[in-house]
Amino acid sequence: MINLKEALRAVRRADFIPDRIFVSGPGNWLIPLSRDQQPERWAAMVASPSAAVVTKVARDPLFPPELSDPSTGRGMVATSSSSAPELMAEMIEALELEPGMRVLEIGTGTGYNAALLAYLLGSENVVSVEIDAEVADRARGALQRTGYRVKVITGDGEQGYAADAPYDRVIATAAAHTVPYAWVEQTRPGGVILVPWAETVHPDGRLARFVVGPDGIAEGRFISQAFFMPLQGQRLQPHVGFAAEERWEQAGRPDFTRYGITVTERGQTIWLDSPEHVVAAQESP
């Protein structure tokens, strides 16, 4: 039996969060907060079910380098975080897990979500891919210390992890605007792929839930709201988001539930109401 409530009680988020985190400071820039110096604030952040906790930052490549300043956080962006537990729980629910299922997670981050999945399915059924080697090492350490022997692969999650495919479920915990076909290929027919969607369809970040058909075609619909940092390599230039919002306005602001996405080996199409009414098409690279 899958018991998510029990998993959320049993897996302690604090075991996965490093001592140095980042919080919004003056001007909303991300500034470091150390557990040693502010133990109560650190604990409150980590205990909050609705707060994402930023664990790593880097210079924002879109920000003028001469104006950025890591000491005040100006021009820095979050590159890794522990997503809000409430959101993780919602995403795990949307996966409709059953005992024995095998899951591929893209974006290990702290390893907290991988630990929840391991609690629910068994560590041997969870593989997680993280692109940042330092972040992956830290997650491996935390998972080992807490007794979850999840396989953490350092690499680009856009390739999936073919060696252990097929998976029953693929869950990305970073936002995408394009579904890498490797995820579809590595999911068994009838399997589910869950992807936080970048703002290319609707001005709000939405969660896309795809089902893979026996023909190797994945079809997705948007479910709830979810804002995530982008996958490295899938960061949107601001003008793309503005253009998408304009298109959405011109279409009469349709509800997100009216949109769908079809992914084939040749590319992906985003459509409104039915696959014949394509609003954006993109060929595979």
Ligand SMILES: C[S@@+](CC[C@H](N)C(=O)[O-])C[C@H]1O[C@@H](n2cnc3c(N)ncnc32)[C@H](O)[C@@H]1O
């Ligand atoms: C929001 S965090 C993931 C949260 C994580 N699931 C947890 O429970 O802590 C997103 C992570 O995705 C990673 N990431 C970004 N692009 C990636 C890619 N192409 N492949 C694998 N990981 C990626 C980032 O380095 C970051 O650690």
